[in-house]
Amino acid sequence: MTPKNLKVIKPEEIRAVMGAFVAGTGLNCMGCHIQGDFASDDKHEKVVARKMLEMVNALNAKSFNGAAKVTCFTCHRGEAHPKTAPDPK
Numbered sequence: 001m002t003p004k005n006l007k008v009i010k011p012e013e014i015r016a017v018m019g020a021f022v023a024g025t026g027l028n029c030m031g032c033h034i035q036g037d038f039a040s041d042d043k044h045e046k047v048v049a050r051k052m053l054e055m056v057n058a059l060n061a062k063s064f065n066g067a068a069k070v071t072c073f074t075c076h077r078g079e080a081h082p083k084t085a086p087d088p089k
């Protein structure tokens with residue numbers, strides 16, 4: 001199927017990037033997508049994820065010579081809501 005709503009990634013990157021999204025954020029496919037319509041932007045999480053991807057790409061371009069050093073996993077560690085401070089001791 002030809003992708004209909006890619007604004008950041010290329011069609012040949014879908015599989016690898018979606019796999020990294022799932023592993024990075026702990027969300028499953030339906031955490032960001034609506035059943036039967038992967039192109040839809042109706043789900044808030046998908047819109048946020050695209051902004052996050054743009055942020056990560058900008059960070060890597062500006063600070064890491066374009067190498068993929070910062071990933072979704074860097075902050076998210078497999079959770080939808082990253083920690084902003086360490087757990088209390």
Ligand code: HEC
Binds near residue numbers: 004007019033039
């Ligand atoms: C964290 C959110 C997130 C998760 C989890 C996720 N996706 Fe996505 N998906 C996106 C975003 C954002 C885009 C659009 C990327 C862009 O604009 O370049 C996208 C695009 C797609 C597209 C292209 C749709 C089109 O026609 O434009 C497909 C197919 C897709 N995802 C499948 C999957 C599958 C299968 C999974 C589970 C393995 C998955 N996604 C998990 C956020 C997510």
Ligand code: HEC
Binds near residue numbers: 021025048053071075
């Ligand atoms: C610099 C750290 C950082 C990176 C890197 C990062 N995120 Fe996030 N992300 C956050 C923070 C902080 C929040 C807000 C969490 C909250 O509100 O509890 C968030 C929220 C989200 C949410 C919304 C969760 C919700 O339920 O509202 C999604 C989806 C998401 N990120 C996806 C991604 C994806 C996909 C990537 C990789 C492209 C990514 N993030 C990379 C820090 C990051």
